[in-house]
Amino acid sequence: MKVDPQFLTSLHLGGEFDAQRCMNCGTCTALCPLGVEILPRKLFHYAMLGNREAVLGQEEAIFSCLLCKLCESNCPGGVHIAENVRSLRTYLNREVHGLAEA
Amino acid sequence: MPVPIKSTLGILGDNLTKRQSALPLGRRKVIAWTRGLNIPRGGKTVLYTGQMWQMVPAINAMAHQLARYEHSRLTALFGFARSMNKLVNLTPLLARTTAKDRAEFDRRLRNIARLLRAAGVEFGYLYENDLYAGGLAHDEGLDRALLAHAQLVYRNLREAGVERVITVDPHTTNMLRSVYPKIVPEYHLEVQSYLEVLAEQKLARRAPVDRTVAIHDSCVYARYEGVVDQPRKLLTGAGVTIAEPEMSGKLTFCCGGPLETLFPGKSAEIATRRIGQLSAASPQVVTACPLCLANLSRVAPPKTEVRDISDYLVDAYCPAEA
Incomplete structure (x- = not known):
């Protein structure tokens, strides 16, 4: 695994990113209407580890999130899950899709 | 092939930057719902549609097209479509709507205006300055395009002397009430959904x-x-x-x-x-x-x-x- 120490800092540029509050309890995974296993806790842990490649490989999952906040409203850690997913989207648009001006 | 994310979001961002909407409709379609209602222009309190109801027929048509293209080879053309869309607004071609469909959704805006009047609530309307609030750009992480657009929306509201906005859908309510205060400097606007406004009134x-x-x-x-x-x-x-x-x-x-x-x-x-x-x-x-x-x-x-x-x-x- 290649670690990018600047990755987490880059995500903060897209807005609030507070995934460090995640306790890895799995409530979000159990509640997700899409049943996407990677969303959101595994994805957030990849981000916190600086595993940029693992996050970029999950583009479809990142853009599949409904932002419906069913997980966030029931998160015992109070993680701002929807805003974190938005930060990942902003990062992908800026750094991968070349949509910095869009 | 799935719908290409980069090109599709590129079209969305380009539309917002160049044409002030996710699905640019044109002025006539945006304000058609007001016909015969004699809603005054501007005022301290305005009904703000954010074009959401007006957009639904185009969204339906676009969703129908996208469902056809998803997993087909035609998705390879989305990059070309984005280049074309930078020059010419493709929305009327890709999202054709009928007058009957538009009237069906405009009817809900007329309903809302009638309900507010029945409750004794006075309001104006911004007509051509009733701009899309940018909810889709926000959700998809197109933050630069959204920031510029939000500033334009707020400038229009301030220049019109608006102090209070009554919204007609959840997405515009969320953008104007909860998102704009975080991204637009010195943002002051009272925002309520029409459901909240009506619930405070005594309706007969x-x-x-x-x-x-x-x-x-x-x-x-x-x-x-x-x-x-x-x-x-x-x-x-x-x-x-x-x-x-x-x-x-x-x-x-x-x-x-x-x-x-x-x-x-x-x-x-x-x-x-x-x-x-x-x-x-x-x-x-x-x-x-x-x-x-x-x-x-x-x-x-x-x-x-x-x-x-x-x-x-x-x-x-x-x-x-x-």
């Missing part, structure tokens, strides 16, 4: 609506903006019996609408699950969001009818339209 019921309806809470109203009790209060006052489905109120289940642009197939799967929960409670389903209405209507089984809340409220609280 003219005719009871004797129906049992399954209520679908929009995720954005319920979990982002805390609008849960108001639609229930208004419907109950109208004489409607509310059947709470599995997953309701703050525990509501998404209609699938947020995925209709990039993942039409997944969007339809979520919508189908939700309409199943709703129709098990009652074949009459009520929504309070144009996107929920569109997405759930598309997958509703033949004996399930999905209507907007304003349809019921106008029957109960308003005199017949002349």
Whole structure:
């Protein structure tokens, strides 16, 4: 695994990113209407580890999130899950899709 | 091939930057709903549509096209379509709508204006400056395009002397009330959904609506903006019996609408699950969001009818339209 120490800092540029509050309890995974296993806790842990490649490989999952906040409203850690997913989207648009001006 | 994310979001960002909307409609279609209502221009309090209801026929047409293209070779042309769209607005070509469809959704805006008048609420309208609030750009992480657009929207409101905005859908409510204050400097605006405004008024019921309806809470109203009790209060006052489905109120289940642009197939799967929960409670389903209405209507089984809340409220609280 290649670690990018600047990755987490880059995500903060897209807005609030507070995934460090995640306790890895799995409530979000159990509640997700899409049943996407990677969303959101595994994805957030990849981000916190600086595993940029693992996050970029999950583009479809990142853009599949409904932002419906069913997980966030029931998160015992109070993680701002929807805003974190938005930060990942902003990062992908800026750094991968070349949509910095869009 | 799936719908290409980069090109599709590129088109969305380009449209917002160049044409001030996710799906640029043109001025005539945006303000058609006001015909004959004599709503004054501007004022301290305005009804702000954010073009959401007006966009639904185009969204339906676009969703239909995207569902056809998803997993086909035609998705390879999206990059070319983005280049073309930079030069010419492709929305009228890709999202053809009929006058009948547009009238059907404009009717809900007329309902809302009539309800506010019946409640004695005075309001104006910004007409050509009633701009899209940028909800899709926000959700998809197109932050630069959104920031510039939000500043334009707010400048228009300030220059018109607006102090209070009454919104007509959850997404515009969320953008103007909860997102703009975080991204637009020195933002001061009172924002309320028309459901919140009406729930504070004493509405005189003219005719009871004797129906049992399954209520679908929009995720954005319920979990982002805390609008849960108001639609229930208004419907109950109208004489409607509310059947709470599995997953309701703050525990509501998404209609699938947020995925209709990039993942039409997944969007339809979520919508189908939700309409199943709703129709098990009652074949009459009520929504309070144009996107929920569109997405759930598309997958509703033949004996399930999905209507907007304003349809019921106008029957109960308003005199017949002349």
